[in-house]
Amino acid sequence: MPHEPGKVRLVGAGPGAADLLTVRALRAIEDAQALLYDALIADEVIALAPAACLKIQTGKRAGRPSLEQATINRLMLRLARRGLNVVRLKGGDPSIFGRVGEEAAFLHVHGIDTEVVPGVTAASAAAAQFGFPLTHRGEARRLLIATATTKAGALIDAGWAQAADAQTTVALYMGRDRLEAALAQLMAHGRSAATPALAVENAGRREARVLAGTVGDLGEVVTTAGLDGPVVLIVGEVTAQAAAAVAAPPILKAQA
Structure with a gap:
């Protein structure tokens, strides 16, 4: 039987320190089954995800190798269609230069439930x-x-x-x-x-x-x-x- 689609949370990790995460962001990370995170996310934040969580670094640092945005979009969609709870973890606040509009629009078009979780900029x-x-x-x-x-x-x-x-x-x-x-x-x-x-x-x-x-x-x-x-x-x-x-x-x- 086909999987019921999972949910994608576009989460702001704040400026780096784990104690600057919002409570909602922390809960999303702790509940993640797949974590797609930017290169600047601190190790202490990534470590909050479950040990069994699939963790994929997407890059997104100026001048460094990164996945193309279209590739990230497709990856989020594929994982959500497998029924996983997906967290797309971004530095700072995802609505400030985080391409959250592009990613949310792509997921909405494909029928994926999406939530934006703000972070400290x-x-x-x-x-x-x-x-x-x-x-x-x-x-x-x-x-x-x-x-x-x-x-x-x-x-x-x-x-x-x-x-x-x-x-x-x-x-x-x-x-x-x-x-x-x-x-x-x-x-x-x-x-x-x-x-x-x-x-x-x-x-x-x-x-x-x-x-x-x-x-x-x-x-x-x-x-x-x-x-x-x-x-x-x-x-x-x-x-x-x-x-x-x-x-x-x-x-x-x-x-x-």
Whole structure:
């Protein structure tokens, strides 16, 4: 007899530390019969899945080998059609640059029950860990989350004007290798070179660190530091509160 289709949960693993998982995410992982996880998911999170769970790394790290999105879609569908409880585990929040819309739409078309489980995103983790707000009365009225989108290897010259407003905190994801170009775009569109800025590596993890500077000089600081982990760039007056809270900028250690 054919299997009753299983369910697919598109789950946010947060920034890395297992204790930053939501309770719903933890329960989904513990109940998984098949776990498709991105390369940046911490081992301590993967270890929460049952020993008998089928575990498949999908990649999804910039510049590294990854399964094609179409392949991931087909794999989720195949496993669900076998009647398995499938968890597609993504770093951060799946609805923020996690392709959750594409995957959910594909599964819905094929009649698979799907649930999205949110997670802590990198900007929120960085702010909490290093002691600064993302919005603040009199300094930041809004938060803009964006990526350093490229075309033919160059940053796309669109959307930067919204990031130039002094009352906007900008969180730029997946921009480590294009950080200098992104900062140059911000200045070209009117953001002051003196605006405080942070580059946070491995936000939310025990090994996290942050490099402090300004829009005008942070690019050189990051290049010199040679960061290897995932980096979120946060620009805005609010980031000065991080430097005020920790004694030794420009390289600050994560709070315990």
